Amino acid sequence: MAKPVIILVEPQLAENIGMVARAMANFGLSELRIVAPRDGWPRKGAHSAASGAVHVLEGAKLYDTVPEAIADLNFVFATTARERGQMKRVFGPDAAMQEARERIGEGQGVGIMFGRERTGLENDEISLADAIITFPVDPKFSSLNLAQAVLLVSYEWHKLEADGALPFSGERRSPPAEREAIISFFDYLEAELDAVNFYPEDKKPIMARNMRDMFHRLEMTEQDVRTLRGAVRALAEGRRLRKP
């Protein structure tokens, strides 16, 4: 399936272009367009900052103007940190990527423009866009680094595309223990505790139940039960061995 195109308008620092490529690659985006980079292109410093995302940098297309860079697209977002007095729909990155996904699903080409590090996009550039993306930042400290802004959009895109799938899930590799193993562990533990007079007079039933509740909260696997049983045995027999 097609994906959003990232368009950098007059980026100033090669390092930032490289970090943008890395952020895109982290979330599966690959089409980068660069409009009139201040110091030319390609540039030293971009590759090292991309730390491996060279396929994005080497596939990057260079343009002289914004109209050329967006000519083949059907829908364009402009990112901006502040109100520009233009009557456009304003999206957060999550809602914007939902909109992008629907349009891309219909075969539309969707691009997202990011402005210069210091000054952002000019109003005339924003006027070429269909809608605005801004970020839910703390108003007291709203200046996002260029690569960070690209990262948030790429992240929200991939969250939708991968349906939130994580690289690993942390499922237990061992199934929950069968009740028989757990009950036998309880019997063994309580017998050993009895043997050292752990339970005060008349208190064994309630104390045993409370301890069983505690161990149930562990949702023990077979391996957990083996491990705990071994630990109890070691304590009990170690004690016996220490005895004269």
Place this chain on the structure above:
Amino acid sequence: MAKPVIILVEPQLAENIGMVARAMANFGLSELRIVAPRDGWPRKGAHSAASGAVHVLEGAKLYDTVPEAIADLNFVFATTARERGQMKRVFGPDAAMQEARERIGEGQGVGIMFGRERTGLENDEISLADAIITFPVDPKFSSLNLAQAVLLVSYEWHKLEADGALPFSGERRSPPAEREAIISFFDYLEAELDAVNFYPEDKKPIMARNMRDMFHRLEMTEQDVRTLRGAVRALAEGRRLRKP
């Protein structure tokens, strides 16, 4: 309301610590803890990379070990890019911040540990955490920059805390035009088009309806109507003026 604590374990580069401070400030986090930074602390380079988030850097607390850095917390997340074979719950940044918000709402102290740039957290450090955070990256390019990882967690926190509020909304400042103004514009436009024989024989009703539909899609404000009316007048009268 209290917020999550960001804990950097043996960060290597001062620039990354500064960028972490900036990412935290962007989303309203301020409590930074640093465990045994490789090259000591404070460090040149951090302040410039923080580009203004000095309150976070200057408030940062330094620790010798992870146990000291998390001693006063009730719940700790460890961030990791790969499966570590530890039976812990694994969260994405969004679900993790929901969990954090509930716990903080109950008065718990919640921290998030981030490891070294190259090697991440050690398994023994992860074993001190209650749960794991990992990021929904592209498995083919999963290495997130340290500040980028902190940014995503901070962003998801602030999205919940601010309930997705954006710094500006882009609502129209002028109300939608009253129907009377719109109908009068249609009448004027159609009269001017009639005057130059725009409509082929018998086609006026259907063509007029289609053009009205088109203009309705603009959801015109009073100002929009005034602007369009003026443009039509300029075209019509300019034409008349050009006539001999």
